[in-house]
Amino acid sequence: MTSPQPTLDRPASVSRTASRLVRQMRPDRVRLGLIVALAVVGMGAMVTTPALLGAATDTVITGIRRGKVDFGAVATLLVFTGALAALSWLCTVTQGRLIATVVQRLAFRLRERTDTILARLPLSYFDTRPRGDILSRATNDIDNLAQTVQQLANRLLSSLFLFVGSLVMMLRISWLLAAIAVATLPVVLWTTRAIARRSRPQFARQWAATGALNGHLEEVYSGHSLVTAFGRWPQAKTTFNAHNDDLRATSIRAQFYSGLIAPAMTFLGNLNYVLVAVVGGLRVATSSLSIGDMQAFIQYVMQLNQPITTIASLAGQIQSAFASAERVFDLHDAEPQRPDPVRSQRPATVTGAVEFSGVSFRYRKDTPLIENLSLSVRPGRTVAIVGPTGAGKTTLVNLLLRFYELDAGTITVDGVDITAMSRDDLRTRIGMVLQDTWLCGGTIADNIAYGRPGASREEIVAAASAVHADHLIRTMPDGYDTVIDDEGDSLSAGERQLITIARAFLIDPAILVLDEATSSVDTRTEMLVQQGMTALRRGRTSFVIAHRLSTISDADVILVMHDGRIVEQGDHHELLAADGAYTRLYRAQSAVSPAG
Template sequence: MTTAKPAAGRGTALRLLGTMRPDWARISAMALLAIVSNATLVIIPSLLGDATDAIVDGIRGGGVDFAAVNRFLLWAAVLAVLSGTSTVAQGRLTATVVQRMAFRLRERTNVTLSRLPLSYFDTQSRGDLLSRTTNDIDNVSQSVQQTASLLLTSVFLFIGSLVMMLRISLLLTVVALVVLPVTVWAAKALARRAKPQFAQQWKATGALGGHLEDVYTGHDLVTAFGRWGQAREKFTAYNDDVRTAAAGAQFRAGLVAPALTFLGNVGFVLIAVVGGVRVAGGALTIGSLQAFIQYVLRFNQPISLIASLIGPIQSALASAERVFELHDADPQRPDPEHPQRPATITGRVVFTDVSFRYVPDRPLIDDLSLTVQPGQTVAIVGPTGAGKTTLVNLLLRFYDTDAGTIAVDGVDITDMTRDDLRRRIGMVLQDTWLYGGTIADNIAYGRPAATREEVVAAATAVHADHLIRTLPEGYDTVLDSEADGLSAGERQLITIARAFLVEPAILVLDEATSAVDTRTEMLVQQGLAALREGRTSFVIAHRLSTIRDADVILVMEAGSIVEQGSHAELIEAGGAYARLHAAQFTASPAASEA
């Protein structure tokens, strides 16, 4: 494992650098500014050493050449200003490059999420996905922002200082380099131990985010069942995992700087001793030793800087690996290069020998065949887990079949683009989804170019216009993402109007009235009746009273159609449907009479 981690880290680092490739011109300018900044910076100690020597020589010779001293000091001041200006410009460019990199990471993440199959989201925590798309990308950008300029500065300062040290004294330079191999080994060894801890830290952060998302999304249920105590316990456990991993990572990364400082001090003592002897022997001037000591400080400074960046670098690599892991997830099967389109749109749907399973060793649907004629209403009933919703998920290509074909208007849906297929299908689900915006915007969600008149006409057709106009701002009433100001039935009518506006050839109603009361259900059913008129409809329902007028009722058990026919035919047959009907209606005399 210890050999695989650095390799993975290098690959991640190179890939992260690859995301900056579009900004190569800015990066080149950053490097040039870093060279200018550090070249001027490393010349300053030499000028100060020359000034010192001029003063010492003047004192020994009976007169100090202050004009020469002032000249050296003036040049040092000019170079200091130039170095500072270059550093500021470099910082500005660095911020631009890093934020553009973060922008591209977020953009790529958004594209990736839109191309992933539904099966991927079935196996991932939403909180962890949110953490990867927000926390991890923010951590990458902040860490790279923190390290990019310092790394460039450290590299050029190290090289420049080394050149100037060699120029002053080869012997003292060799002494300074004695501890360098030990320093590099210590930094690599400590960094290797810190990286798994940072990976664990961000994994634990994702788990904590998933728990918080679950708890606060289900706030009402947690409160109703009195589970806040258990929720707090789980939060404490997740939070403790984050704390433990973060503390371990920071501690291991924090060991690098003290270790390198100690090794640098050892080298500094050796240089002071040897340099003192050289000055005493006349082989080196005081000014040269002064300059060399400053260069040694600058020589060690990059090493200390890099040591202090070990933590942010490892943290950034850990987060980048999580982001790239998301980017590398297998996308859904691409649309055909030469897609087909039905010659006419009628809504005819044919399932032929369809087989599908979510888990390879757990069969769900096997060899299912079904023909639905244009304009028919097909109701699908059966116990939980029978495959009712899976059937319409396959029709919408949320999942692809393992075997068999599904054809719409004579064309295999795998030969169509997903957008073309889904434009022909309208959906009304049990869980109403409304987003923050006006009611008119929510109705027009599937057809943004619709006019206000078309939006109103759709709402009127499904009997939602009256209730919308009773709201304070009518169609311009602004909803939050939860639409708390509306009842379940009102929210459902808005989603029905949304489906009506797109004028689908095929309609899917998945438990569309199960969450409303009986009186509201009557209003919703009127809307659904208007919506189903002239369209092929698939209705998934547990309330059998809502599907008595369906053209065909399919009874599914264990992924197979065990019965099909009209309501009267299935009741007379006395099979699975009759048993379901009896179970729902014999308990209520009024319902039985109905």
């Protein structure tokens, strides 16, 4: 078992991704305005502090030279400094609370949008991508994005205003030292950009590899019994090791490249600091600059370098966050299924008449499957569809349910083109039971009532009785209130199938689709279910897909499909008399049956 490899596309534009993130925050623009205001006030208070401390130092030095220190003035400056520090702390705490609120609301909207998008995507999207990768985008990538945005907002926003304020104060003290301090900034920006251009593709590959690994794990552990039964754990382990090794290698490369930023920034910052200290010391020695101003300037240099240090320390997370954002937005940009008509049509009467007219469909443009198929099914008729694997049996009912769109032709239900109906209206008329059972976490009653959440207990019991599941359910510990997980591991395959059949019965559809519905049921239970199905099919149009021909011998019409075409049709006796494809299938099954 292997998971498809992720597509390692070139990362999208950083500016475009950042712009989309900002647009996602528009509902919180008032909070964002408060965050900016608090950052301005808080950083303004912090920027003023070194100047006050420098003034206090100059006051002490001047007083020592004169033989009398004005401790009252020094105390006033220090108290004012403490008050500004307290104000800065209060602004920072309040700002952090608002940032946490904005970011979590952003994550909430992204998850909500993702859920909406997933509900609108066509089945073909999920058929061509590993489920684990899709889940990783909807969970891991959004969580990674939210955590990183919160850290960045907390640190970078304050650092930005601190940078501007410090630069203004440095220019006020000495334009020469300020020029020296900012001289290395172009080199810093160029170095950061050069390293980031190498690290961003690696982070994109890292998250793609994470999705591939999750897809493999989801596949293996959801099919745990199958992997064990066929002894495929060594192969599964080999595949896991390959994905894990790929993730390790891409993570190392991503972290290595992003990790180069911090040492480079530290080196340039230290070089900058040394130049300022040397030139500033000479100016103090020549009395061109006071000791207090030099002290304040050194603090401003440290504050000026803080945003650079912050970017360097968060470089890896920033690149990782952009990679996650691009994966989330790539999912959001996936082409949705064709929208329902603005003014949908509904059949005047519900009888269950179905007609296929010149229907053509192919999964791949270069591989024809169904070509120019026409079929008319009168209300209340049972149509069985048989044929070899890949003949198009399941595809036919998938087209009826509009899981896929036609390439050509039309399908009508009670005289109305299904493309003119809303999908919800169409699908509420159709009950479907698949070969692969699907149960949700909850009680057995909840699962039976999944298609009709408001169904009464009496209606649920009646549906279960119709498929002869009532006695079986009552033998369970809590009867209809027995809680099962989403895999239904506590139930046998036949028991799970009976519950899904009862679920279809409960919605009382005009059209039934039974896709190998009894394949997982034992012989005795199958006989009971067949009796229930016979009663249920009375008065309803039914499409029955089956491999065991003995289960559809009473069908009104049997369609024999091959390569997307109907090669034979008629009832059981007519097809046997024709001695064609159906007869060959029937004889082949009879030859391998116990009675054969």
